[in-house]
Amino acid sequence: xxxxxxxxxxxxxxxxxxxxxxxxxxxxxxxxxxxxxxxxxxxxxxxxxxxxxxxxxxxxxxxxxxxxxxxxxxxxxxxxxxxxxxxxxxxxxxxxxxxxxxxxxxxxxxxxxxxxxxxxxxxxxxxxxxxxxxxxxxxxxxxxxxxxxxxxxxxxxxxxxxxxxxxxxxxxxxxxxxxxxxxxxxxxxxxxxxxxxxxxxxxxxxxxxxxxxxxxxxxxxxxxxxxxxxxxxxxxxxxxxxxxxxxxxxxxxxxxx
Amino acid sequence: xxxxxxxxxxxxxxxxxxxxxxxxxxxxxxxxxxxxxxxxxxxxxxxxxxxxxxxxxxxxxxxxxxxxxxxxxxxxxxxxxxxxxxxxxxxxxxxxxxxxxxxxxxxxxxxxxxxxxxxxxxxxxxxxxxxxxxxxxxxxxxxxxxxxxxxxxxxxxxxxxxxxxxxxxxxxxxxxxxxxxxxxxxxxxxxxxxxxxxxxxxxxxxxxxxxxxxxxxxx
Ligand code: FES
Numbered sequence: 001x002x003x004x005x006x007x008x009x010x011x012x013x014x015x016x017x018x019x020x021x022x023x024x025x026x027x028x029x030x031x032x033x034x035x036x037x038x039x040x041x042x043x044x045x046x047x048x049x050x051x052x053x054x055x056x057x058x059x060x061x062x063x064x065x066x067x068x069x070x071x072x073x074x075x076x077x078x079x080x081x082x083x084x085x086x087x088x089x090x091x092x093x094x095x096x097x098x099x100x101x102x103x104x105x106x107x108x109x110x111x112x113x114x115x116x117x118x119x120x121x122x123x124x125x126x127x128x129x130x131x132x133x134x135x136x137x138x139x140x141x142x143x144x145x146x147x148x149x150x151x152x153x154x155x156x157x158x159x160x161x162x163x164x165x166x167x168x169x170x171x172x173x174x175x176x177x178x179x180x181x182x183x184x185x186x187x188x189x190x191x192x193x194x195x196x197x198x199x200x201x202x203x204x205x206x207x208x209x210x211x212x213x214x215x216x217x218x219x220x221x222x223x224x225x226x227x228x229x230x231x232x233x234x235x236x237x238x239x240x241x242x243x244x245x246x247x248x249x250x251x252x253x254x255x256x257x
Numbered sequence: 258x259x260x261x262x263x264x265x266x267x268x269x270x271x272x273x274x275x276x277x278x279x280x281x282x283x284x285x286x287x288x289x290x291x292x293x294x295x296x297x298x299x300x301x302x303x304x305x306x307x308x309x310x311x312x313x314x315x316x317x318x319x320x321x322x323x324x325x326x327x328x329x330x331x332x333x334x335x336x337x338x339x340x341x342x343x344x345x346x347x348x349x350x351x352x353x354x355x356x357x358x359x360x361x362x363x364x365x366x367x368x369x370x371x372x373x374x375x376x377x378x379x380x381x382x383x384x385x386x387x388x389x390x391x392x393x394x395x396x397x398x399x400x401x402x403x404x405x406x407x408x409x410x411x412x413x414x415x416x417x418x419x420x421x422x423x424x425x426x427x428x429x430x431x432x433x434x435x436x437x438x439x440x441x442x443x444x445x446x447x448x449x450x451x452x453x454x455x456x457x458x459x460x461x462x463x464x465x466x467x468x469x470x471x472x473x474x475x476x
Contacts, residue, residue: 078354079354217345243269244272246436248435251263257258
């Protein structure tokens, strides 16, 4: 084992809110000394045990896999969705990226389409509604066809897989100055539009997902690229360009009057 | 035709209209910049250019009316989109740490609204000074008269800066909004936008600077 790293102390400022309509406020919690190898969520676990011991309500936060693959965790840390590390989910953010004595402000993802539930937990159900609006392919059941009957160019497969890396965490909406969901919808539309399986529903998907996105009152893309910087999966804004293209193409080519 | 209204009303449709109107306004700015730059060749060239332009009064009027339409569309949509975007985040963050996208787009994108609003104010002043006022004087003398006042020199240079910022984002952003994107050409579009914006800014600022530093310029 390497030599133990110096433990660190932090001052946390955490957004506390008891319910969807309750007024919220920041509360300050000094924590530490803690191992710098601890993750930010583990730090919250430690804080919550302490709060429970003192008879206080623990800080509510979303999490599940804690290994950066499920998309359940997420909060804005010092103004950055999922914290300051690029391509990192909140659960994979470690205390070694902070300095002893740092003040760490933790607030929930903020967007009208993501209403608050409690503390750091927001309702990201709008993403499920978006997926239901078109983020799927309809496939007949039965035996799987022979793989080579549907040729997929390697470049298309790569791009589709890059887009499919999206874990739906909502950081793009949280980081967008306009609370737009374009990177999420762009990733979903791209990943399916690039593959032959997505072709039959391609136009309808683009139209329906964008309409639903507007109905849910997400903001409008300003091409500021903050989403791409915040995305823990490194999804790029070329997916947004493709979404624009797919939507405009579908609007012009579709037969609806 | 309901689909047209529906498309234009969507978030992506509004952005597409912003992009097209922005492109047309941008093209006008480039033409205006080139015309303006004839001043650098001296008084005679500048007056000849102005005379040639006004020899086609009817055509000019058509272009001016079209420009007005593009302009109103661009500004109205910008305000509508801004209001919708503000409404999309009812509770602001306590701390906002911008990452800047990591794509080297620079300060243009986050200042679009402010540079745009400043250009709107500038445009009104500019039109009052050069389009609707001072008809008695040859335009070269009018230009010298206006820019002889240091306050207006600063105002014009500030507008050029706002324009440069606005175009540095706009000339790239409009392609993105229209879905024009290709891995091979993207870097060119991004850098080309900044280069074109800077070039426009430089050429536009040469005239006020020349008037400021060379008393005999355009005389
Ligand atoms: S908890 Fe699963 S990605 Fe963070």
